[in-house]
Amino acid sequence: MDWQEASAYYEAKLTNALNVQRHALNLADLPQTGISEDEKNVLIDEGIPAKKQLERLKKREFxxxxxxxxxxxxxxxxxxxxxxxxxxxxxxxxxxxxxQIFSVQADSQQVLTVKAKTPAQFAQLQSDLKLTAQTEENAKKDLETISRYATTLQQVIDEGNKEIPFSRLEDIKEPLQKYVADERFAHAVDEIWLYTNKLAQAExxxxxxxxxxxxxxxxxxxxxxxxxxxxxxxxxxxxxxxxxxxxxxxxxxxxxxxxxxxxxxxxxxxxxxxxxxxxxxxxxxxxxxxxxxxxxxxxxxxxxxxxxxxxxxxxxxxxxxxxxxxxxxxxxxxxxxxxxxxxxxxxxxxxxxxxxxxxxxxxxxxxxxxxxxxxxxxxxxxxxxxILSTSESIRSAVSKRYSDNPEDAKRQEEDSKRISFAEWWEAKWERILAELADYYDLNIRPSDRIPKNLDQLTACSKTQANFHSRYLAHVDELFSAFKERAKNRRELIFKQQSVVQFDSHKTNFDWREELYADISQMLQDISKELAIELRQEAIELVEYISSLMWNSPEVKLRLIKDAEDYVEMLNRSLSVLFLRFARPMVEALVRGPVDSEMRCSIVKRLGPDIEILDNYYGGESAEFKTLKRFANYGAKLLYDLTIREKVLGIQEIVAVVGQVTQSALTPEELLVREVEADLKAVEVYLKEAIFEAAGFRQYCSQELDRLRDKFINSQAVWSGVATNEWLGENPLLLSELPDNLKKLEVNLEVSDRLRQLTAALDKTVSRP
Incomplete structure (x- = not known):
């Protein structure tokens, strides 16, 4: 074929090939395709001369x-x-x-075009000359020339492009010489385009x-x-x-x-x-x-x-x-x-x-x-x-992992995202367990490891210590209110008994009966307050676990469910533990007066239950070291010198009840001393023995362990929760995810670009 036919033929082929190249590069530029930089560079490098050739063919230029x-x-x-x-x-x-000299056919097409430099181009020329003037003599001379002829050069720039038609080449000799070789003007000219029919026979x-x-x-x-x-x-x-x-x-x-x-x-x-x-x-x-x-x-x-x-x-x-x-x-x-x-x-x-x-x-x-x-x-x-072979290679490589069918691509992308999320979640679950273990060691149970900060090395966990301290605070608060009520009730009972003649025996029983009922209620209140405190500890643990799960409401719902029901459950459990040791102690010390048949019977009946408290007594007062002994002696163990020396080997009188001798006290005062001594013992045992005997510390740990284990052993549940939080676009979760999982909408960009490349290749070549 001749040049015109070849030009048209290869213009079409290059146009199609460069269209393929464009689609191939668009596809390869997506990071998820995994196309190497080498393959992309082959297309880029091959496209540069191809585009230039295409432009020449479009203009039919040689x-x-x-x-x-x-x-x-x-x-x-x-x-x-x-x-x-x-x-x-x-x-x-x-x-x-x-x-540039262009070949044209007709005389009427002959023209001289002078393309002047723009101000920016002229400034760049001077900048380039300054960079090379130190080593190149011509550059130095050009700078001097530009400075010398600044006026005429600026005039060329201001006048802009010129077109000078001509019939004979001799007609443009003067302007051509001026703008090509005259240094007064030429430095301000970017290019000269000369269209003439004298160049060659071919157009x-x-x-x-x-x-x-x-x-x-x-x-x-x-x-x-x-x-x-x-x-x-x-x-x-x-x-x-x-x-x-x-x-x-x-x-x-x-x-x-x-x-x-x-x-x-x-x-x-x-x-x-x-x-x-x-x-x-x-x-x-x-x-x-x-x-x-x-x-x-x-x-x-x-x-x-x-x-x-x-x-x-x-x-x-x-x-x-x-x-x-x-x-x-x-x-x-x-x-x-x-x-x-x-x-x-x-x-x-x-x-x-x-x-x-x-x-x-x-x-x-x-x-x-x-x-x-x-x-x-x-x-x-x-x-x-x-271009075509490289593009086909890219298409083939990408099509092995992606479909050019939108529905198939969507399904593949969704499946890929789910698999990627499952892999990410598996590693995340291990990190959650590790973080939970660290938190547990530091806050809930004694650590088996030596912490970096020695201040953290304790005999019991922070949680248990806080739980115990709040228990003592509640005992102080409730017992203080109880003693105030007991005092007021005592005065009323004493007045009622003094109307005729004060009956110490009857008053003792009546007062104790009311005290026993009040203390029994107080024990229930302490148990309830403990349940609330333990719930708070549990909630803190659950909230921490929830933070590991991006504050998903499912954590609390599945570990605790209803907070009030949870407190009620804790209250029942704690009440059973509490009353198992507190009620026998209260019965032995409050219901019957010292030396009464009732007290002796109660002490005998509850002997094993009250004796076990002795193993948990943590106080320093010898008077309260043995509950059964105190129940038998009562206030005498505190103020009777003979009994104190005989039983305890101690001669001093306890400051708690004062140092007034028995003979100096009225029957009312003796009764008050006896009852208050018993109440003091109740308070001491509540503080120094009941907490440990009831196993509150262990129960607290066991309950928190139960919540922790319930979480740990429900990995499948939390996998579902994590997936739901991901699909629900929980911002805390999304912030941890890799970029390819942050957006839930299916990205069909690869599929779209693959389809476009496939269509371009199908149009250009016949592929098997």
Whole structure:
């Protein structure tokens, strides 16, 4: 197929391939696909030249870059090609601006476009020059020039872009010279676009003429690099037989910018200025050395290497400017010089065989008319193949884990999330158990480990210590109120008994009966308060467990359920324990007077129950060390010296009941002393024995252990609770989750992009 057919064909194929590339990259960019950076980079790297090629094809452009060192004769070469001494080519630096020359067919399409730099571009140019001015002389000179001609340069920027239509190339010679080579204006020009029908026979040919790579300006190197990465053919104008470093960069940039085509497939070398040699032998050596170097560096075939002299071509063609004639010589002088070097004196033969311009134009035109389709095919097919194969590899890899069907993808995503959450929960459960164990060791039971803070090393847990201290506080509070009631009731009973004659015996029984009923109620109250206290300890534990479960209400509901029912349950249990030891003690000390038949009977009947308290008594008073003994002696054990010495081996009187002798007391006072001594004993035993005897400490631990174990042994329940909290989007839980589990809505992005890539591939290639 011809160039137009090939251009249309590969425009369509590249468009489809780049559409595939775009979808493949969109898919690969999703982290969950697991596509490697290497695969993505293959697509990115392959897409860059493919996009540039596509843009050229859309414009139907075939771009030829004319490159080389400064003063190698690039502009002179282009002038000779155009048969018009148009571009500046005087001695010294003569090209400050990149010139693009476009091929058009009609005279009416010819126009010169001057693209001025924007203020930002001009400022950036000066900034770049300042960076290199310390090491590059040209950059330093350019800065000085810009400063010197600031007014005219600013005028170019202010005027902006210009379009100058023309019929003959000679008509635009002056503005072209001005904006390309005149340093008063050229530094403010970004690019020159010249549309002419003098370039080549084929439409869409574009010539690039850029400043030399060895100009010392990074800008020119970058421009050349970009241009060489975005061209279809390269003509290097070479004045030295061996390639210089800057010329080797041209080969490198050409290879890097068009990796699917060999340098030798698209490059032409023009060995310029052979007319400067002194002898035919020198010309031959020059050409042979250059050919050998090109074979070594790029395996460039000889048919791509042409020697000649562009300046002589302009002179012999009769189109040379005065400046060119001054530098090269008159037509006759040029003819004689070339005749002496080649043995050819005929002007037409010199133009055909020696100056090289017609020869290289012929070879380039032949390349354009025949070879460029093959090169385009090679470039595009390799690029398309790489893009499609890499994209198919990405599609295949992703489709193994994701479906491009929305319903299947949704189900897969939901299943994947559930599995991921289950895995996360399994590890989280182990952390919860560890945190609960640490909390339990520190707050509820004695730790088996030595804590970091020695102040935490206690004989009992903080919880048990708090529970005991609140028990004592309740006993103090309730007993204080009880004693006040007992005093008031005593006074009333005493008054009633004193109406006739005070009956100490009857009053003792009556008072004790009321005291017993009051104390029995007080015991119930203590039990209830203990239940409330234990509930609080349980709630603190449950709240801590709940915090581990993100404050889920299910924790309290499943461990305690109804708080009031829980207190009632605790009250029943504590009451049984409490009354098991407290009631016998109260019966023995309160219901019957000392030495009465009732007390003796009670003590005898409850002997084992009251004797067991002795094992738990933790006080220091010897009088209360044995409950049965105190029940038998009562107040005598506190104030009767004889009995104290006989029974206890102690002669001092206890300060609790005072040191008034029995003979000095009235019957009423004796009764009060006896009863108050018994009540004091009740208080002492409640504080110093009952708590331990009833096993409140153990019950507290057991109840809290029960709650803890109920939690630990219900892992399946809490797994469900955790799942519900996750599905309910509990913010505390979500804050702990990895990013892929924080959003519950199913992300079909992978599926959508996979489906788009699959559709793009199906449209482009036939896959099995």
């Amino acid at each position: 771009r030829i870059a004319v490159v080389g060192l400064e003063k190698a004769g690039k502009s002179t070469f282009v002038n000779a090609w155009l048969d018009c001494d148009l571009l500046p080519s005087k001695g010294g630096r003569c090209t400050f601006t990149t010139t 869409g040919i574009v010539f690039y003429d850029v400043p030399g790579l060895d100009s010392g300006l990074a800008k020119h190197v970058e421009e050349s690099k970009e241009m060489l990465a975005d061209c279809d053919a390269v003509i290097i104008v070479q004045m030295f037989p061996s390639l210089r470093d800057a010329e080797l960069k041209i080969i490198k940039f050409t290879a890097e910018g068009d990796r699917n085509v060999k340098v030798a497939d698209k490059l032409f070398a023009f060995l310029s200025r052979i007319d400067s040699k002194k002898t035919p032998e020198a010309i031959k050596d020059h050409i042979d050395l250059a050919k050998a170097d090109w074979i070594k560096q790029a395996n460039l075939p000889e048919r791509r290497i042409v020697s000649g002299t562009a300046g002589s071509h302009l002179v012999l063609s009769g189109v040379a400017s005065e400046q060119t004639l001054k530098e090269v010589g008159s037509p006759e002088a040029v003819r004689q010089n070339l005749e002496g070097l080649t043995g050819i004196g005929d002007r037409d033969q010199l133009l055909d065989q020696v100056t090289g311009i017609r020869k290289i134009k012929s070879r380039v035109n032949a390349y354009i008319n025949t070879e460029r389709v093959d090169v385009l095919k090679k470039r595009c097919e390799a690029s398309i193949s790489q």
